[in-house]
Amino acid sequence: MDRFKYSTLMDAVADVPDPRKARGKRHSWALLLTLISAALVGGQHNGRAIGQWVREHADELRSQLVLPPRPLPSPATLRRALRALDIVALERRLAALAHELARPTPPVSTAPWQGQAVDGKAVRGANRHGAQLQLVSLVQHDPSIVCNQVRVRDKSNEITAVPMRLQGRDVRGTVTTMDALLTQQALAQQILAQGGHYLMVVKEHQPMLYAAIQLVFSVPPPAVPAYHLDQSTTISRGHGRLETRLMERTCALNGYVDWPGVGQVLKRTCQRIMLKTGEVSEAVTYGITSLGWQEASPAQVEGLWRGHWRIENRVHTSGT
Numbered sequence: 001m002d003r004f005k006y007s008t009l010m011d012a013v014a015d016v017p018d019p020r021k022a023r024g025k026r027h028s029w030a031l032l033l034t035l036i037s038a039a040l041v042g043g044q045h046n047g048r049a050i051g052q053w054v055r056e057h058a059d060e061l062r063s064q065l066v067l068p069p070r071p072l073p074s075p076a077t078l079r080r081a082l083r084a085l086d087i088v089a090l091e092r093r094l095a096a097l098a099h100e101l102a103r104p105t106p107p108v109s110t111a112p113w114q115g116q117a118v119d120g121k122a123v124r125g126a127n128r129h130g131a132q133l134q135l136v137s138l139v140q141h142d143p144s145i146v147c148n149q150v151r152v153r154d155k156s157n158e159i160t161a162v163p164m165r166l167q168g169r170d171v172r173g174t175v176t177t178m179d180a181l182l183t184q185q186a187l188a189q190q191i192l193a194q195g196g197h198y199l200m201v202v203k204e205h206q207p208m209l210y211a212a213i214q215l216v217f218s219v220p221p222p223a224v225p226a227y228h229l230d231q232s233t234t235i236s237r238g239h240g241r242l243e244t245r246l247m248e249r250t251c252a253l254n255g256y257v258d259w260p261g262v263g264q265v266l267k268r269t270c271q272r273i274m275l276k277t278g279e280v281s282e283a284v285t286y287g288i289t290s291l292g293w294q295e296a297s298p299a300q301v302e303g304l305w306r307g308h309w310r311i312e313n314r315v316h317t318s319g320t
Contacts, residue, residue, distance in 0.1 A: 141177075199291070
């Protein structure tokens with residue numbers, strides 16, 4: 001589970017009455033219930049299995065729950081807590097929480113920003129001979145309108161074609177979104193110089209930037225002001241699957257990474273559950289944007305990210 005799910009779990013059991021006597025308490029009741037609940041969600045249904053699960057996941061639990069550097073409750077402590085609590089009532093509460101989390105999240109407006117996606121696509125069926133063309137398009141997110149389109153020789157030419165498509169355009173009030181191939185410092189600088197903002201996917205082809213973003217999200221948060229870290233979760237159903245998207249952001253790298261106009265860096269975790277089979281898949285992607293902390297919430301950034309990938313999935317055929 002991620003930090004959002006652990007913290008949500010802890011919130012869900014926080015008001016369960018503590019039946020223990022005041023004397024001799026070493027661990028909070030909320031922590032004990034959170035650990036037991038996490039193990040139950042993980043498929044463990046007896047005291048021995050729960051204790052073993054907590055021991056095996058100790059590093060993850062300390063990191064995601066941001067616990068002080070002290071030993072976790074022992075298996076014996078967890079078993080005593082199990083004997084003291086109403087396990088049926090706890091399982092009912094967990095079932096209600098799962099139902100609540102599975103409810104689709106209403107879409108969040110990305111206003112005042114208008115997203116526009118730079119999208120390179122190999123287009124099949126582009127002429128009567130069925131030849132394949134490589135097109136670079138500038139597409140407004142919502143409504144989906146192709147603003148500009150140019151043919152390029154191959155995918156590598158996108159890096160030079162995109163700056164030409166943007167040159168001279170009024171990009172004020174817009175956020176230009178793009179995939180990892182176009183995550184280039186020169187393009188970021190151009191968009192900023194023309195008065196716009198960018199949202200870029202970051203992968204290994206920008207090794208130093210990728211490593212820095214990956215690191216800042218992989219270690220427990222330091223003792224810094226709360227505004228350095230934030231997150232939002234959105235849930236949707238459709239096409240036979242339940243999709244949960246966690247968008248995390250931090251401004252902890254501002255002033256440290258060598259990148260034009262960085263406002264915040266991002267980690268997006270997308271979990272998909274196929275409703276018929278129960279098959280679960282998870283994908284983690286990193287990003288960077290010039291939008292500052294106060295200019296766009298994590299939910300708005302997620303809306304822009306989703307808007308880009310909707311364009312990626314649509315603009316790929318031609319009937320001419």
